Amino acid sequence: MNTLTTLTTLGGLPELLDYDFMRRALLAALLVGIAAPMVGVFLVQRRLSLIGDGMGHVALAGVAVGVFTDTAPVLTALVAAVLAAVLIELIRARGRTSGDVALAVMFYGGIALGVVIISKSTSSTPANLTAYLFGAITTTSNGDLWVFAVLAVVVVATTWLLRPRFFAVANDEEYARATGMHVTALNLVLAILTAVTVVVSMRIVGLLLISALMIVPNAAAQLLAGSFRTAIRYAVAIGVISSVGGVTGSFYAETPSGGTIVIVAIGIFLLASIGTSVRARVVSRRHQRAEHHPHEHGLGCGHPAVAHGDHVDYLHDGHRHAPHAGHYDEHDPRVHAQTADESETAAETTAETRSS
Amino acid sequence: MLHVTTGAASGPGREPILSLRSAVFGYADRAVVADVTLDVRQGEVVALLGPNGSGKSTLVKGLLGLNSHLGGEVELFGTPMRQFRDFTRLGYVPQRHTLSASVRATVTEIVAIGRLPHQSWWGRPGRTDQRLIDRALDLVGLEDRAREDVSTLSGGQQRRVLIARALAAEPDVLIMDEPTAGVDAASQQVLAEVLARLAAQGTTMLIVTHELEALRDIVSRIVLVGEGHLRFDGTPADFVLAQRRQQDLILAHEHHHHDDDSDVSQAPGVLSTPHGPLEQPAQKRGVES
Structure with missing residues (x-):
């Protein structure tokens, strides 16, 4: 119409x-x-x-x-x-x-x-x-x-x-x-x-x-x-x-x-x-929550910060944590390395979850 | 981690930032807190303690002109409150459990509100404003969340947004109403670190709180309000001593008068009993240094 x-x-x-x-x-x-x-x-x-x-x-x-x-x-x-x-x-x-x-x-x-x-x-x-x-x-x-x-x-x-x-x-x-x-x-x-x-x-x-x-x-x-x-x-x-x-x-x-x-x-x-x-719905299907941890990432929190498109990832025991709505998402470093510019697609991940 | 601002930061001879003489605050004609005599000097971190309804929130809101000043004298930066117009020197962090989520607003947009009183009606944030907003976000550790919608942040992070908003105004004293209330332990830890960082920079703070434990390393002075009056005013060390002394007194009292345990029922160990030994002239700080 x-x-x-x-x-x-x-x-x-x-x-x-x-x-x-x-x-x-x-x-x-x-x-x-x-x-x-x-x-x-x-x-x-x-x-x-x-x-x-x-x-x-x-x-x-x-x-x-x-x-x-x-x-x-x-x-x-x-x-x-x-x-x-x-x-x-x-x-x-x-x-x-x-x-x-x-x-x-x-x-x-x-x-x-x-x-x-x-x-x-x-x-x-x-x-x-x-x-x-x-x-x-x-x-x-x-x-x-x-x-x-x-x-x-x-x-x-x-x-x-x-x-x-x-x-x-x-x-x-x-x-x-x-x-x-x-x-x-x-x-x-x-x-x-x-x-x-x-x-x-x-x-x-x-x-x-x-x-x-x-x-x-x-x-x-x-x-x-x-x-x-x-x-x-x-x-x-x-x-x-x-x-x-x-x-x-x-x-x-x-x-x-x-x-x-x-x-x-x-x-x-x-x-x-x-x-x-x-x-x-599409985004939530592609996004994987990181393990819950009480520690809050921030610049200078001890975990190396990596700029990633419009946000910042934090290296945490070999995998990347990206702040998202009160929790952290897993952002796969390998996907990340290949498609550094396409931040949206980097949400896909295979990283195992373990507690720190 | 231990950024204790001691009495040395508030040496004698300095003009007090806030000065109250027998001040009375309340709503309409009803006095809520009365006979408050208190000086806050530069560099002091004052914890304002007291049970619910004791009048501590009324006291800080009174200083900000949010309720009625019913009596006594109040001077802000040496100016009588009635003539005081330089409100940006007082950085208010209100007690909020959530920020209004009725419309989208980024962290930066909320913090930018703190710069408004410095701008003209037709003005828009300039380079200096942007720099101060960034610095405020940096101080509360939210620089990486600047462009996010505030409603997606956790409760503790939203408190830090409010602290950043107050800091962006470049105040000379931060007045905070329960900054750590109602957030989980981890967030409380982060908030305490933020306050410690501010204290280490020499920021003067007046913090209304229930949770002294979280701020123990930061506060340089404790003021206790009970039933609308000051019950104690002194260093944290004196506060612990006074608490212990009062407990002993109550115990001794209880020992002699088994029938009369009304004092004990009023939360033992908390210096809010109307007949406690601390009702007498509150210990004046500044004398000891």
Whole structure:
């Protein structure tokens, strides 16, 4: 299905770009595809994956107020989402168990209020509501696009700038506080960035699905990457592929853009998880654990260290021990000598295991 | 192996790094540890002992500004705590059983956090930062694991990552909360070696611990906290003597009053009894040298 989308994208690209609304939609998708996973990785890190979903609920109340009073729904949604973000962070910072219930009341209150107010508005139809909830590519106006573009650039720039500090706070809040970082302010900024991302993504992905674009690309990237730095890059790449691919797909399949984007993202996640589990199985078949010993190898531990590709082996009674996930693997010296460059294949071994 | 930093390292006349006078720390308005008078000087390796709930963690967190300073005077590097802003001089190693494994993070990425307070908002790690990160990893013996995901490391190795993170900030004193707790004997041995290496370099350390045995060769001074107050402050040798003396006293006491063995029930040999002989003015270090 992925290749199908790619093929149609390539073949039908000129036709696609003939439409004004599609050009706008694709640009908006690109912005959202970059911003959402960038902010989302810190939500994943702080185990707050569902917080964006709640902000989307509250933003709907903002949209409804905008539709009802005939003011720009984007601005009213932005105000509602940012207020919700600040409130969520304050409730969370107090750390009471009742905070969880308070959040639930706020989220459901938001969506209920939104549905009721929109139903009373003269200018709206049920289709209008669906467009906000699940995304509709035809609804992005020129004025909207400018607002989205400016907001998205602000979100991406701020997140990039504060990335090391967001990472530090999400990793160990207490340590960050002890080193004098402004932890509460940083958490508040992250919450507001999340709220802005929700509103920017509202037209393309929809308020009910926006959280998925923040979280799912990161879930896939976590499977593929080896460090936080590369994980962010992968997540942004997957986010852009999903959002641009999803918008394109929704044009041809005449489906809601939000759902299509999220299905593409989940498809990538499933491919990534199948791929990594197959790879893990192959690797574990080739890898042999060394005998357990309480001694820990390190440079200067007495066992000669030998650089081996991306890691270090230790000569231990004639065989090589390579550190791996809390234990040691046997790395065969003969295989090693022949294929010094191909570190992966050197895991195969016949070395006997004995205790030292 | 024996890197014992003796009293000579903390000769008189030097400004204390940490200076507490009748300090009170706690949460909100509730005092947990009170009336703490203590000076820590450069080069000292102080073990902060005490049973669970005695207030030793509250004391070190109080020094780091992580809870409320409710009374008394606290000076950090000669600056009253209220005005103190140079937090990077205090290297905090928190008590963690595991590092957060919610996302991928390499050992280097975690240790690099220690350099953050030295960088501007828009700055990124430079050559000096990289060098200090490498040196910190070298000191804790994890230079060969720098690019690995921290969640694949053992508990003891993750503790060393936290020590490296604190070291990367180039602190003037390391404040560690239970660095050896909950790891197996072999890892504890490696951790003790790391701490010995630091002590040999003259690193000032304040170590909250339950396991004095693992650190016996490293500490130059022992401070005992019990029920929110200091119960003992002196050299390891004095500590052993005091322990023995108290045991004798308890035994003698028990001999005379067979009915009253409440003191003995409070863990004999541990100097935490509220009515023990050590409740009187804690032995002041610095006088003896």
